[in-house]
Structure formats: structure tokens, C-alpha cells
Amino acid sequence: MDNDYDYCIIGGGIVGLATALALTERVKGARLVLLEKEADLAAHQTGHNSGVIHAGVYYQPGSLKARLCREGAQATKEFCTAKGIAFNVCGKLLVATNQTELDRMAGLAERAAANEIGFEHLNSDQLRRIEPTVSGLGALLVPSTGIVDYRQVCNAIAEEIVSRGCVIQRSAAVTTVREDETGVSVATRHGRLRASKLIACAGLQSDRIARAAGLDIKHRIVPFRGEYYVLPPGRSEIVKHLIYPIPDPELPFLGVHLTRMIDGSITVGPNAVLGLSREGYAKGDLNFIDILDMVLFPGFWRTIAANLRSGLDELRGSLNKRHYLDLCRKYCPDLKLEDLKTPAAGIRAQAVLYDGTLVHDFLFVESERMLHVCNAPSPAATSAIPIGKMIVDRLLQ
Structure with a gap:
């Protein structure tokens, strides 16, 4: 039948698309359908991220995240080269501002060496010579870090998988998922379809899709808004590299930084504040269903209690533009209040366990015929191509 498939993938972000790419490579001729609830692919986390191709400096040597990031950075650059997608290996500076x-x-230098990532130590004078507007006592220069437009990457993956026979249904929000002995039935706005196996890569809605499928999950997605500013065109040459802080291991998020974008612009940020809507990108957006989901989940309150001080500081930056500027001026004293022109935001799907623990690793929920990717940790966009292969390996075991 036309609506019968071997595999169904829910989610048209970069992880879902990369999984489809891997599946069409591994299972030649498979009947595959990919469902995306929006009219466009990469509409949420993928399309609102920083566009960085990370090198993997931060990750524990030998860890899965370190390996996937290193492999993913290389695979992303190779895919972009093959498809004619512009990317720029501009390098990253990790700047230290105190002892x-x-x-x-x-x-971090030890981790980079253990992860076989090339870097250079810079003292304050060397830092000033290559980045005259950046202030610091020293820095690590990671030359292999790059930037790209991940929407373009997603569109190129979509073209490739369609050429291999994959069907992509857009505006196809999933309403019900039912598993039985022979397969999985999925209802969408377009009607019903059936597949032998299902993979859900639903990002911000991953917990809801898992619950709709009747799975017993021990977590919820809590949205965190990453608010940032785009500098005016006249300030687009203020830095030549990506300027990142040295992360505080006690804090769950990285902190503000300066990011060159592939279109030539520069963003400053993001902070990390609680989102009142999973898909609300304008300040003040709220969704009562999303709020209710959070406040009725005990893990939410435990997370808030455990991170109250850092959360209040992030909120202060959100409410007070001058305080936000002070955070930026820690690394780039030349920035002025009038430079923080165009506000924007992305939403991070943070999986939180019942005890309040923030999930920073992969979280899978499985049944006989379903594999739900309930958390794909940062940097999922950089690592997407090998993540997709790993998901397919797991599905086909």
C-alpha cells in the first residue's frame, strides 16, 4: 500500500535527517518516510543554533561525545564540500580573563591534546595582536573550529535522501502512535500510515511523542531560551575568530560569547533563561500547555532549586541590557550598549529527570519496534552525521 513503509522517522531537524541519510546508506531500497510537523525542515533547534562546527575541546577524552564531535566535524566539512555548501574554518579563541x-x-589544553585537537597557547600580547578588541590574560586558539548554515546542510541532506527514495511529509504533525506485534501505526494531519519500525527524533517535543506512543518515561523536556543580539553591520569586523569563555564546571551552560556567522554578521550571547514556551522565540512568548507540563513535573522544581543562583543571574541579564553588556565586555571591552541592536533567541530542549538532574548525554527510550531519541546532547548539529549512523546501528541491532 502507498502508506506502508519499512521505516518511519519523526522529526525533520538535523538529527532526524542525518538518521534518514544513514538508513538509506545501510538499507538500500528501504521504504522510508520522514514526518516533520512544520512547513519547513530545521525549523526549531537546528535552525536557531549558532552555526558552529565545533572541534570538541570540552569533552572528556575517550568519551562518546568527544569521538562523535571529532568525527562529526570532519563529516560535516566533507559533506559541505561535496554539496557546495559554504563554510568557513575561522577558528575559536577560548579566552581566560582571570587567574x-x-x-x-x-x-582544557590537556583535554584538547588527549582528544587530538590542534591548538596554540597565546599570552595576552599574542591575543591582542590577533584580536585587538579582545581582552584576556591568555587564550587557547583552536584553528579547526568552523561556521556553517545548518539549514542549508539540512536541505542538502533532504535532497539526497529524496533522491534515494525517501518520502518527506511536511506539515505532518503526529497525533497518535500505536505499536503492535507487526509494526507501528502513526496518525498525522495527512492521515494514517504504517511502518515496520519507527525512530523518533522530535527534539523539543520528544517526550510528548514518547508518551503518545505509550512509553513510560522518567523525564520531561524543559525549554531554555538562549537570548542573543546581532551586532550592527558596521561592527561585523570587531573580531575575526569565535570568542568563547573558559567554561565554569559548576554552571550548566557555557555563558555569553561572540560568534561569527556564515552570512558575515556577528552575534553576542546567548544567556540561558527558562522558556515559557517550547517554540516561543519572541520575548514574552508563552504557552500554557508548556508551562503546565513544567510545573506539574517534580524534576522541574528540583532543577530550579539546584540552579537558583545561576538562574537568577541569567535572568538579570535578560531583564537588564546593561548587565548583559557587562558580561560581553568581559572579553570585548569595545562593545557599547548601542551595539546590542537586534535581539533574537533559540530554544534548547533540556531533558530533566524526575530527581532534577539535567541530562547531558544521550537518552534513548526503546520498545520492540520503536527507538525514541529523547536527548541528543550538544553539539548535536556538529555530530549529527555520526549520530545518525549510531542511531541506525542501535535500531538494527
């Missing part, structure tokens, strides 16, 4: 950060920077 504590200098000490942490030494630990």
Missing part, C-alpha cells in the same frame, strides 16, 4: 580561568584553561 582561575587560566588554571581551567590548562585543563
